[in-house]
Amino acid sequence: MAQERKYQICSRCVMDTSDPGIIFDEQGVCNNCKSYFERVARELHYDEKGRQKLRAVAQKIAAAGKGKDYDCIIGVSGGVDSSFVAYHVKRLGLRPLAVHLDNGWDSELAVDNIERILRKMDIDLYTKVLDWEEFKDLQLSFFKSSLVDCEIPTDHAIMATLYREARARKIKYIITGSNLVTEAVMPIGWARFKIDWRLIKSIQKMYGGKALKTFPHISLVDLAYATLIDGIKAFPLLNYVEYDKEKAKQILVEKFGWKDYGGKHYESVYTRFYQGYILPKKFGIDKRRAHFSALICAGQIARADALEFLKSDPYADKKMSFRDKEYVIKKFGITPDEFEAIMRLPARDYNDFPNDYRFYNALKGVVKFGKRVATIN
Numbered sequence: 497m498a499q500e501r502k503y504q505i506c507s508r509c510v511m512d513t514s515d516p517g518i519i520f521d522e523q524g525v526c527n528n529c530k531s532y533f534e535r536v537a538r539e540l541h542y543d544e545k546g547r548q549k550l551r552a553v554a555q556k557i558a559a560a561g562k563g564k565d566y567d568c569i570i571g572v573s574g575g576v577d578s579s580f581v582a583y584h585v586k587r588l589g590l591r592p593l594a595v596h597l598d599n600g601w602d603s604e605l606a607v608d609n610i611e612r613i614l615r616k617m618d619i620d621l622y623t624k625v626l627d628w629e630e631f632k633d634l635q636l637s638f639f640k641s642s643l644v645d646c647e648i649p650t651d652h653a654i655m656a657t658l659y660r661e662a663r664a665r666k667i668k669y670i671i672t673g674s675n676l677v678t679e680a681v682m683p684i685g686w687a688r689f690k691i692d693w694r695l696i697k698s699i700q701k702m703y704g705g706k707a708l709k710t711f712p713h714i715s716l717v718d719l720a721y722a723t724l725i726d727g728i729k730a731f732p733l734l735n736y737v738e739y740d741k742e743k744a745k746q747i748l749v750e751k752f753g754w755k756d757y758g759g760k761h762y763e764s765v766y767t768r769f770y771q772g773y774i775l776p777k778k779f780g781i782d783k784r785r786a787h788f789s790a791l792i793c794a795g796q797i798a799r800a801d802a803l804e805f806l807k808s809d810p811y812a813d814k815k816m817s818f819r820d821k822e823y824v825i826k827k828f829g830i831t832p833d834e835f836e837a838i839m840r841l842p843a844r845d846y847n848d849f850p851n852d853y854r855f856y857n858a859l860k861g862v863v864k865f866g867k868r869v870a871t872i873n
């Protein structure tokens with residue numbers, strides 16, 4: 497257990513022993529830092545070669561989309577990453593369809609941001625609205641399961657929806673907002689493997705009251721099919737353009753009147769509450785550590801400043817924290833006592849539930865190859 501371990505914090509980033517899998521070298525530098533720089537060397541392409549590749553990929557996308565309404569799909573959430581993707585996709589002269597997953601938790605600001613950005617850039621939007629009663633039941637199941645990653649249902653549904661729309665509309669390219677600069681530090685003990693449909697099914701079976709009839713899902717086999725047979729590829733565009741988070745925000749504010757919502761993924765009320773309340777209080781995890789650590793490694797924030805920020809409550813606004821808590825409890829349709837009882841349940845491990853991770857791990861070589869086929873890197 498992380499709590500029984502002697503406390504240690506990385507000498508380079510701000511990851512610490514709240515990451516159950518953290519390992520330090522003799523200099524006190526953690527494995528997250530090391531894997532960050534390994535990935536940067538492999539996946540970040542800010543040089544001329546990267547720019548050439550970007551142009552070549554854009555040409556390929558445009559050619560594949562000839563005669564169709566759209567040549568690529570982008571996911572939009574109203575947040576910085578996906579809004580910045582929209583901006584660059586248009587700059588490349590592409591014709592994207594924006595896809596948004598409405599899981600019932602969008603903040604007003606998120607909806608407002610999506611509208612502003614897409615209207616100004618003349619991008620069509622398709623919104624997939626989840627069946628709220630079914631999705632609520634699944635989200636509650638994950639909360640009750642006491643598994644650390646309560647966001648698996650949403651992240652899975654987003655991925656499934658992007659692939660479904662791509663297949664249905666015969667669009668070959670999904671441009672994603674996943675990027676190294678803000679996301680490359682994320683320990684496996686905090687968030688893992690969102691595509692695990694078996695895990696989702698088993699948790700719903702154990703804790704849920706509803707069958708998952710309409711929930712958009714994608715299994716490893718579906719993904720393999722979409723990739724190998726349909727030839728759909730994902731492209732992490734933000735690894736090919738200079739992505740400085742503050743500068744990106746500035747561009748979005750100045751050009752589109754985009755509004756900052758003050759935290760990574762805080763465009764969703766549940767995500768805000770999960771990261772600001774459930775994770776720190778139930779699991780002893782402050783996810784800002786991972787976000788700051790990635791930005792430190794990217795040279796976009798000083799370690800000392802990150803340490804200072806971490807002293808503050810993840811909810812900068814206490815009133816908002818109370819409001820969100822009340823809202824979440826009411827929206828879930830549970831009582832405050834039921835909520836507190838779930839909060840007190842001990843954390844569980846992924847392996848307490850049937851899942852596909854071992855299968856995924858056993859097939860690492862195949863998956864690596866599959867990823868290379870599925871993603872343009």
Ligand SMILES: [Zn+2]
Pocket residue numbers: 506507508509510511525526527528529530789
């Ligand atoms: Zn580190």
